[in-house]
Amino acid sequence: MALSxxxxxxxxxxxxxxNFLSVISPASFNNVSHFMGTNPLVQFALQPVLAFGVIFHLxxxxxxxxxxxxxxxxxxxxxxxxxxxxxxxxxxIITGIMIFLFFGLHFYDFWFPELNTKFIMGDMSGxxxxxxxxxxxxxxxxxxxxxxxxxxxxxxxFLSLHLMHGFQSAFQSVGFRHNKYTPIIKKLGxxxxxxxxxxxxxxxxxxxxxx
Amino acid sequence: MTKNGMNLTLKVWRQKSDKDKGQIETYxxxxxxxxMSFLEMMDTMNEQLISAGxxxxxxxxDCREGICGSCSLFINGEAHGPDRGVTTCQLHxxxxxxxxxxxxxPWRSKAxxxxxxxxxxxxxxxxxxxxGGFISVNTSGNTQDANSIPIAKDDADHAFDAATCIGCGxxxxxxxxxxxxxxxxxxxxxxxxxxxxxxxxxxxxxxxxEQMDAEGFGSCTNTGACxxxxxxxxxxxxxxxxxxxxxxxxxxxxx
Numbered sequence: 001m002a003l004s005x006x007x008x009x010x011x012x013x014x015x016x017x018x019n020f021l022s023v024i025s026p027a028s029f030n031n032v033s034h035f036m037g038t039n040p041l042v043q044f045a046l047q048p049v050l051a052f053g054v055i056f057h058l059x060x061x062x063x064x065x066x067x068x069x070x071x072x073x074x075x076x077x078x079x080x081x082x083x084x085x086x087x088x089x090x091x092x093i094i095t096g097i098m099i100f101l102f103f104g105l106h107f108y109d110f111w112f113p114e115l116n117t118k119f120i121m122g123d124m125s126g127x128x129x130x131x132x133x134x135x136x137x138x139x140x141x142x143x144x145x146x147x148x149x150x151x152x153x154x155x156x157x158f159l160s161l162h163l164m165h166g167f168q169s170a171f172q173s174v175g176f177r178h179n180k181y182t183p184i185i186k187k188l189g190x191x192x193x194x195x196x197x198x199x200x201x202x203x204x205x206x207x208x209x210x211x
Numbered sequence: 212m213t214k215n216g217m218n219l220t221l222k223v224w225r226q227k228s229d230k231d232k233g234q235i236e237t238y239x240x241x242x243x244x245x246x247m248s249f250l251e252m253m254d255t256m257n258e259q260l261i262s263a264g265x266x267x268x269x270x271x272x273d274c275r276e277g278i279c280g281s282c283s284l285f286i287n288g289e290a291h292g293p294d295r296g297v298t299t300c301q302l303h304x305x306x307x308x309x310x311x312x313x314x315x316x317p318w319r320s321k322a323x324x325x326x327x328x329x330x331x332x333x334x335x336x337x338x339x340x341x342x343g344g345f346i347s348v349n350t351s352g353n354t355q356d357a358n359s360i361p362i363a364k365d366d367a368d369h370a371f372d373a374a375t376c377i378g379c380g381x382x383x384x385x386x387x388x389x390x391x392x393x394x395x396x397x398x399x400x401x402x403x404x405x406x407x408x409x410x411x412x413x414x415x416x417x418x419x420x421e422q423m424d425a426e427g428f429g430s431c432t433n434t435g436a437c438x439x440x441x442x443x444x445x446x447x448x449x450x451x452x453x454x455x456x457x458x459x460x461x462x463x464x465x466x
Contacts, residue, residue: 008344064430068388069430071321077222078314080288081387090387119391169433175455177448182315 001064002173004057005166009192011050016199022139023206032135034126037114037135058100065093088165095162102155109142143207152204156197163193215242217309221256223268224316226325229332233325235314245305249292250275250282252304253315269328275300277442280377283384284329285316290381290440298379298442318384321427322391333355335426336378336394342422343415344398346407356406366404373400382437382445388429393437395423396453397445403456413460420457 018036021029036042070156081090088095117123143149167189171177176185218241222333226233241258250272251253257267273281286292291293292302307313315329323331348354374397382393399416402408408415438447 053341059391064432068390068429068432071389072319072387073321073425074319076285076314076316076319078288078316080437083289083293084385084436085387085434089432089434138327166287172447172451173431173454175451175453175458178449 001057001060002170004053004060005170007049007053008057009163009167009170011053012196013192015062016196016203019139019203022136023203026136028137030126030135033135034133037118037126038124054103058096061093061096086165088161089169092162092165095158098158099155099162102151102158105148105151105155107149107175110138113138140211143204144211146208149204149208153201155202156204159200160193160197163196164190167192216245217243217304217307217311219243219252219307219310220312222312222314223256223329223448224325225268225328226317227327229324229326235316243304245303247304248275248300249284249286249302249304250300269326269330272300272332274376277301278377280379283318283331283333283380285314285318285384287314290318290385291442295439296388296442296444298377298381301442318380320380320383320389322389323383333380334376334389336380338426339391339395339419339422340398343411343418344402346402347411348407360406362405368402369448370404373397373404373449375447376401376441376445377443379442381426381440381442385436385440386429386431387434387436388432390431390437391423391426391428392431392450392453393421393441393447394446398451399453399456400449403452408465412456413464414466415458416453416456417464417466420453 018029018032020031126133126135128137143152168182168186171182171185176182218239221238221240222235223238224233226235227355238256238260240252240259243252243255250270253268253270260267260446271281271283277298277300280298282291283289284299286299286302291299294302315323317323317329318331318333320331322335323333326332335406376394376397376453378394380391380394383389383391386392399419402415403412433447433450435447438445
């Protein structure tokens with residue numbers, strides 16, 4: 001869980017950074033998107049690794065949850081779990097499943113159309129009928145519908161809750177704990193868990209308002 | 212409240228044997244002094260049950276001073292009750308008030324099956340210790356004095372802190388996954404930190420973790436609940452240390 005989690009933390013950072021280009025420079029966003037969408041190394045080496053990382057993280061998470069649930073077949077009549085552990089750490093499976101459900105919408109919006117354009121229609125140019133890059137306008141188009149924007153915002157709240165525990169938990173799982181560095185990691189984790197989802201929310205709202 | 216003390220409603224898990232299904236039963240206890248320990252309150256409850264011709268409630272207890280780790284009650288939704296850094300025998304009735312309803316349940320874990328009422332079988336911990344929680348020393352008469360080996364003060368202190376684990380099982384009871392990682396990591400750490408324990412360190416951590424999994428304990432998801440409820444304040448540092456030891460041993464061991 002921890003190793004795939006680290007990988008996904010790095011992926012999220014680069015995804016948010018590239019998306020943020022759409023706010024500050026549509027031309028740069030188009031160029032980087034075209035590079036990421038057509039570079040063979042990204043498409044045929046990194047993308048399969050990413051897909052494996054996501055599926056592995058999900059599968060291991062579900063397996064872990066089922067095994068752990070079976071470790072206590074009879075539940076307590078009264079349990080005050082909130083007295084000794086926060087909600088995020090106790091409900092990673094819920095926030096994780098919500099993020100996975102979001103993938104359905106996200107893939108429907110971006111990944112499946114992209115696969116269709118490039119590999120079924122065979123159009124690798126990245127150009128729209130007017131001859132310019134199509135990526136920025138496609139992004140803007142997705143954030144016109146307020147319901148879709150709302151779903152994105154809610155999903156990123158779940159992502160934030162997942163990261164609040166996941167970031168520092170990954171370090172603990174690989175044994176990285178130190179009097180000097182663990183407090184920094186915990187603060188960095190909180191910052192990451194707020195900044196990255198907030199960045200995605202900002203991007204969605206920015207395009208919703210400015211389309 | 213009567214002039215002598217509190218009147219309480221107790222919701223107690225009753226189970227005749229490991230084969231019985233078991234259920235919560237409700238008892239009234241009266242005149243409970245706030246100065247009583249929780250176990251003394253249990254004794255009073257049992258005296259009242261015996262006087263009424265009923266079978267007393269079975270529960271584990273021994274030293275009654277927070278050392279043996281026998282008393283193992285899940286009280287009002289928390290291992291060892293609402294206080295921190297105490298075992299059930301060190302919990303006092305002043306933590307409750309007149310008219311309270313108190314749930315009293317056994318540790319719940321597949322690896323800790325109920326034997327009777329509130330008594331659970333914790334021999335799984337013993338089997339984990341047998342798998343590697345020791346050092347092999349020739350005690351034929353020429354054993355080296357341990358004090359002749361220099362040990363860094365920090366290492367000695369951390370080893371001692373880990374060794375204060377009394378094996379009560381509160382970590383398992385409170386963990387949402389019924390994981391025994393805090394117990395096992397304390398037992399791995401108390402030896403791994405000392406020169407005498409380093410010789411068998413790889414086999415120790417691999418064997419103890421293997422036995423822990425075989426017993427049916429859950430996996431750690433780092434909620435930290437165990438550290439909060441541990442009566443001896445065993446730190447999550449030990450779990451991180453065991454994770455390091457385990458990964459290192461998994462990669463470099465011949466096994």
